[in-house]
Amino acid sequence: MPKVAIYPGSFDPVTYGHIDIMQRGLDVFDSIIVAVLQNPAKTSLFSVAERMAFLKESLKDLANISVDTFNGLLIDYVAEKEADAILRGMRAVSDFEYEFQMALMNRRLNRDVQTVFLMTGLRWIFTSSSIIKEAAQFGGNVHGMVPPMVEAALKDKFAKPSG
Ligand code: PNS
Helix, strand or coil: CCCEEEEEECCCCCCHHHHHHHHHHHHHCCEEEEEEECCCCCCCCCCHHHHHHHHHHHCCCCCCEEEEEECCCHHHHHHHCCCCEEEEEECCHHHHHHHHHHHHHHHHHCCCCEEEEEECCHHHCCCCHHHHHHHHHCCCCCECCECHHHHHHHHHHCCCCCC
16 A cells, blocks of 8 residues: 655745755655645734645655645644655754644544654754745745745845835
């Protein structure tokens, strides 16, 4: 049976760090569904529609990967998709506590679903959507850290009003 993983996240916005995990994930799984959380409680820079558009454009050359959105419990979405595992990236030790807590809660909610962690490439170890947004907000150059469409959207979002 083909093995399917769900790669969930906020992806606000997608970074090359996320894409690195997806590429590594495709070495392990037959297909991956990238699932963008719809969370009205969390303030995001980009709408779900924008985030999905960035993902679709960035992943258009990768086979066996699709982009979707979900709300509510991740574990329910995994069951709905009949997926085999949850895929998450691990950067530094600082990620560990949050990821560990989430994986154990998900396991408690459904013992049949495993969480698989993959190590990000060394060059992405310090990148996150949040740090990239912060740099971009103050005019920092984030070239090479996010796909070109995202780089342009960040510039646009933080462009100083003229006049
Ligand atoms: O990119 P993020 O923000 O680190 O992703 C977090 C995400 C979307 C994986 C997590 O918040 C999530 O799964 N939310 C859905 C609600 C849920 O199932 N929470 C975990 C168990 S209570």
